[in-house]
Amino acid sequence: MFLLFSLACMHSQAVWESAPRPSVEAPLAKVSVVASDKRCQDFANALAIEFSMRSGIEVVPQAPTRLLLNLCRVELSTEIDVTQTYTSGASSLMEQRDQAVRGHGMAVMTIEVDGQPLGMINSESKRVRMIREGDPSHLHKRSYIRDRVVGDIADDLAQQLAPLPQVVRRRWYRNPEPGTARSLHNQAVDAERSGDLATAVRLAAEAVNASRTPQSVSYLKELEARHSGTRFVEKDSSVID
Numbered sequence: 001m002f003l004l005f006s007l008a009c010m011h012s013q014a015v016w017e018s019a020p021r022p023s024v025e026a027p028l029a030k031v032s033v034v035a036s037d038k039r040c041q042d043f044a045n046a047l048a049i050e051f052s053m054r055s056g057i058e059v060v061p062q063a064p065t066r067l068l069l070n071l072c073r074v075e076l077s078t079e080i081d082v083t084q085t086y087t088s089g090a091s092s093l094m095e096q097r098d099q100a101v102r103g104h105g106m107a108v109m110t111i112e113v114d115g116q117p118l119g120m121i122n123s124e125s126k127r128v129r130m131i132r133e134g135d136p137s138h139l140h141k142r143s144y145i146r147d148r149v150v151g152d153i154a155d156d157l158a159q160q161l162a163p164l165p166q167v168v169r170r171r172w173y174r175n176p177e178p179g180t181a182r183s184l185h186n187q188a189v190d191a192e193r194s195g196d197l198a199t200a201v202r203l204a205a206e207a208v209n210a211s212r213t214p215q216s217v218s219y220l221k222e223l224e225a226r227h228s229g230t231r232f233v234e235k236d237s238s239v240i241d
Helices: 002-008 038-052 138-161 181-194 197-210 214-228
Strands: 011-018 030-035 065-086 093-113 116-132 166-173 233-237
Touching: 011 181, 030 038, 038 065, 038 093, 038 138, 065 138, 093 138, 116 138, 166 181, 166 214, 181 197, 181 214, 197 214
Parallel strands: 030 065, 116 233
Antiparallel strands: 011 166, 065 093, 093 116
């Protein structure tokens, strides 16, 4: 019991609020959200709702800042997962079929000010949901996945252009030995908190090299994505309904 308690106390959390810089600096007092074609209309509608709920932004037609959604797509697929189990005594075989409904989408947004292109941003999202065989709400679940993918992307695009402050939580090791993976991890967190992502990536990579764990690899990948500007939203709703 004492050992478990000691291990539980070996790390805590570093928590701070971060106000990211927008991917593209643009005047946002009044914006219009436009779909390039019908494939982008749902994205444009969702994005307009996102911006209308943010203080200081008004969504109106013919605004000086025009947000054009293009290259939009949502792909849905269904995969069958077969599980075979034996009943008591291994006398008979039972087969269970579950369906995994997967959704993957992307969209690109061009920011124009007074008719001149200012920049472009993009986002991707994927979701998955497990469904029991014979579930009568299968079509409804597919529609749900599609709506969630569109919503994820609209939320991320809005966050890139008009970022809201976010609470960041990172693992923090107490009194690590100098030069160890844990010490390097803490230094990476310090660099991230100060806004120096390049240094944070370097230190996190050194921590992975010193001791490769799922947690250290995941942290490094997240830092690398933030530093490179890669955006990918992944929500896993894999619990079977």
